[in-house]
Amino acid sequence: MPQHETGGAPGTPAHEVRDFLRRRSEEIAQRWADEPLFRTVFTVSREEAVEAGRAVVDALARVADSQRVEDPDAAGFTAVREQLARMGAARSRAGLSTTQVASELAALRPPVDKLLVADLERERPESLRECSTALTVLMGTLRLVAMQTALSEIQALTDRQRLQLLEVATPVIKLWDGIVAVPLIGTLDSARSQVVMETLLNAVVDQHARFAILDITGVPTVDSLVAQHLMKTVAAVRLMGAECVVSGIRPAIAQTIVHLGLDLGTVRTRAGLADALAHCLDELGANIVAAAPGGADRK
Amino acid sequence: MDTAAGVGTRLPIRSDMDLVWVRQHVRQAAAELGFSLVDQTKLVTAASELARNTLVHGGGGEMEASHVAAGGNRGLRLTFSDTGPGIDDLDRALSDGYTSGGGLGMGLGGARRLVHEFTVETAPGSGTSVRVTSWVSRPPRPREDV
Amino acid sequence: MNEAFSHPVAGQVPVLRLGDVLLVTLQGDLHDSMAHRLQQDISETIVRSGVTGVVIDISGVEMVDSFLGRVLAEIAAQSALLAARTVVAGMRPAVAITLVELGLTLPGLRTALTTEAALESLARPVAGPRSGGGRGESP
Numbered sequence: 011m012p013q014h015e016t017g018g019a020p021g022t023p024a025h026e027v028r029d030f031l032r033r034r035s036e037e038i039a040q041r042w043a044d045e046p047l048f049r050t051v052f053t054v055s056r057e058e059a060v061e062a063g064r065a066v067v068d069a070l071a072r073v074a075d076s077q078r079v080e081d082p083d084a085a086g087f088t089a090v091r092e093q094l095a096r097m098g099a100a101r102s103r104a105g106l107s108t109t110q111v112a113s114e115l116a117a118l119r120p121p122v123d124k125l126l127v128a129d130l131e132r133e134r135p136e137s138l139r140e141c142s143t144a145l146t147v148l149m150g151t152l153r154l155v156a157m158q159t160a161l162s163e164i165q166a167l168t169d170r171q172r173l174q175l176l177e178v179a180t181p182v183i184k185l186w187d188g189i190v191a192v193p194l195i196g197t198l199d200s201a202r203s204q205v206v207m208e209t210l211l212n213a214v215v216d217q218h219a220r221f222a223i224l225d226i227t228g229v230p231t232v233d234s235l236v237a238q239h240l241m242k243t244v245a246a247v248r249l250m251g252a253e254c255v256v257s258g259i260r261p262a263i264a265q266t267i268v269h270l271g272l273d274l275g276t277v278r279t280r281a282g283l284a285d286a287l288a289h290c291l292d293e294l295g296a297n298i299v300a301a302a303p304g305g306a307d308r309k
Numbered sequence: 310m311d312t313a314a315g316v317g318t319r320l321p322i323r324s325d326m327d328l329v330w331v332r333q334h335v336r337q338a339a340a341e342l343g344f345s346l347v348d349q350t351k352l353v354t355a356a357s358e359l360a361r362n363t364l365v366h367g368g369g370g371e372m373e374a375s376h377v378a379a380g381g382n383r384g385l386r387l388t389f390s391d392t393g394p395g396i397d398d399l400d401r402a403l404s405d406g407y408t409s410g411g412g413l414g415m416g417l418g419g420a421r422r423l424v425h426e427f428t429v430e431t432a433p434g435s436g437t438s439v440r441v442t443s444w445v446s447r448p449p450r451p452r453e454d455v
Numbered sequence: 456m457n458e459a460f461s462h463p464v465a466g467q468v469p470v471l472r473l474g475d476v477l478l479v480t481l482q483g484d485l486h487d488s489m490a491h492r493l494q495q496d497i498s499e500t501i502v503r504s505g506v507t508g509v510v511i512d513i514s515g516v517e518m519v520d521s522f523l524g525r526v527l528a529e530i531a532a533q534s535a536l537l538a539a540r541t542v543v544a545g546m547r548p549a550v551a552i553t554l555v556e557l558g559l560t561l562p563g564l565r566t567a568l569t570t571e572a573a574l575e576s577l578a579r580p581v582a583g584p585r586s587g588g589g590r591g592e593s594p
Contacts, residue, residue, distance in 0.1 A: 215547075218568060246552050246555045249550075249554060249564075250546050250551045251546065251567035251569075251572060
């Protein structure tokens with residue numbers, strides 16, 4: 011332990027707290043095991059909860075040892091970060107709000123405080139006050155670390171879900187051998203058009219598609235940014251060796267495009283998805299003819 | 310650890326063989342950080358443009374690559390520096406179609422569109438330093454094929 | 456004439472002749488000098504062999520920057536002057552996205568999904584109605 015010798019005088023409040031935590035580790039862990047935060051998360055046995063409590067006390071003692079009681083990045087916390095994240099996540103899953111989890115974390119302090127007072131009663135009053143303050147700061151930092159960890163888990167979950175939502179909102183449909191289509195519904199922002207482009211291009215490769223249809227019937231408005239995204243997608247599809255057709259340009263959108271002075275001149279457009287499909291089939295050389303009169307049943 | 314900067318790696322840019330090393334190094338570093346394939350390709354392409362600028366216009370120089378982290382997000386920062394003549398009209402150099410070398414005039418402006426952060430420090434006669442940063446903006450996607 | 460023969464043009468870039476078509480396969484990371492040499496060698500080979508088409512397979516290429524983009528465009532332009540049509544085949548999605556973001560849409564370049572599709576499109580008459588990426592070939 012390199013930090014062993016580097017700490018201040020042995021009597022600093024942080025080191026008093028460290029010695030106290032090491033001395034009382036077992037009692038603190040026992041008391042915490044009865045708190046909801048530990049009791050409800052570690053349900054296999056009481057010993058499991060006590061074990062988890064000991065790990066946290068040990069981490070706190072390390073942080074106190076390094077004199078960094080106010081630093082949530084202190085190395086001492088590393089060992090329990092994952093455990094704290096799991097505890098926070100379990101409580102969130104149980105339906106607790108972030109505030110409720112925070113107050114459960116706050117509830118860990120009073121039992122420790124009581125033990126500290128009992129231990130240091132006979133010390134000078136200002137020494138007790140300093141140690142108590144150091145402990146309060148340390149417990150506050152623990153709360154911060156736990157909340158930080160929990161929040162970054164939530165953030166990661168949100169990111170994953172947002173991505174999943176984007177992918178769900180971008181289905182690629184194979185309309186014919188060599189023809190794929192993406193019906194776009196809702197607003198197109200940068201993140202979404204990125205996903206649309208990637209999804210469409212991957213589909214072109216996977217399906218050996220010669221034609222890709224972007225149907226924007228369900229897109230409420232087309233501004234210059236959206237138009238730019240459409241043109242980029244069209245250009246990328248062409249670079250890969252397929253042709254992109256944009257369909258579903260409603261009259262209002264056509265007007266906007268003209269109004270904005272946007273040049274979609276190089277983009278092949280069709281009024282509806284059916285027209286687009288007909289165009290692609292024609293280019294592929296597939297002919298669709300009406301069924302012979304009376305020939306209702308096909309073989 | 311959530312520290313701000315990792316260890317930097319320096320690569321010389323003196324020949325077109327060095328451009329290949331730069332691209333390979335950036336590709337590997339981006340892949341290890343968890344960049345998606347598209348984001349890897351964008352960053353490698355930007356690095357290629359900037360390294361070529363360093364070689365062709367700056368008379369050679371070096372690239373420094375380092376890991377960065379902020380708010381739980383990780384990224385890769387690349388700094389291309391040379392001691393060449395510098396750029397006297399930066400705005401013009403950043404506009405599309407401007408070229409003083411043999412490219413399509415997409416070098417600086419194009420590279421800027423491929424990264425998240427882009428800064429240039431330059432003065433006539435005292436070299437150019439271009440710093441770009443890209444972040445692993447999305448979690449690596451678990452891609453199951455249908 | 457049916458027999459395909461390959462000879463090492465420009466270092467490691469394999470060039471294969473299939474009838475009237477020259478098949479060039481780019482792979483991995485290309486040095487600038489190699490790309491330049493390839494550009495020259497393709498022109499010389501067209502003149503020497505009288506092929507009418509060039510297919511450049513870039514399915515093994517992980518990155519196309521503005522330099523390589525320009526080389527591809529110039530190969531196409533030079534070949535056109537020598538009465539050979541050029542098709543670039545097999546560009547990967549990530550490469551296409553990056554090129555477009557970079558601002559390079561290479562409008563004059565004919566493209567195809569695969570080498571087979573490229574050979575097929577070269578087999579069709581020049582002014583074929585469904586030339587895929589054939590737009591932009593006019594001056």
